[in-house]
Amino acid sequence: MPTAETTTPVPALSGQGRTVCVTGAGGFIASWLVKRLLEKGYTVRGTVRSPVDPKNDHLRALDGAADRLVLLRADLLDPESLVEAFSGCDGVFHAASPVTDDPEMMIEPAIRGTREAGQPLETSLEALETSLEVAAVAALHNHCPEHYDDLEIE
Incomplete structure (x- = not known):
């Protein structure tokens, strides 16, 4: 079993020169993810329903x-739009999820959307290093933004 004396610390990775895609970039969790990725030097391709919608201005204002x-x-149900978004990316953070108070209207579309998002990964990512599905549903209620500064992105 490794001990403190025998383990080598893993250096923090830099995103310099690396591009990732974040699906559902305008959502609560994804917005924080985009923020942290930009802070680490990554280029981020964020998917949203409408890039020109003012509700995405908080993303444009990030450092x-x-x-x-x-x-x-x-x-998420249009694989061609995902192929374009994932093209040229080193990794994908799948955070898009339908948001509603009705579980019947949320669970099935979320599962179907995740399956659809996975299809283009095979063809569009030549060197997929990271594929992470973020369960955005978990933060819909009782979220505390002050704790998201502790989110570690490497």
Whole structure:
């Protein structure tokens, strides 16, 4: 079993020169993820329903967004829009999820959307290093933004 004396610390990774996609970039969890990725130097391709919608202005205001954030229109049930969004990316953070108080209207579309998001990964990511599905549903109620500064992105 490794001990403190025998383990080598893992250096924090830098996103310099690396591009990732964050689906559902305008959502609560995904917005924080985009923020942290930009802080680490990543170029972020964020998918949203409408890139020009003012509700995405909070993303454009993030440090580094002017140079390293691209918002793209995508629909989880339209694989072609995802192929375009994932093209040229080193990794994908799948955080898009339907938001509603009705579980019947949320669970099935979320599962179907996740399956659809997985299909383009095989063809569009030449070197997928990270694929992470974020359960956005978990933060719909009683979220505390002050704790998200502790989120570690490497």
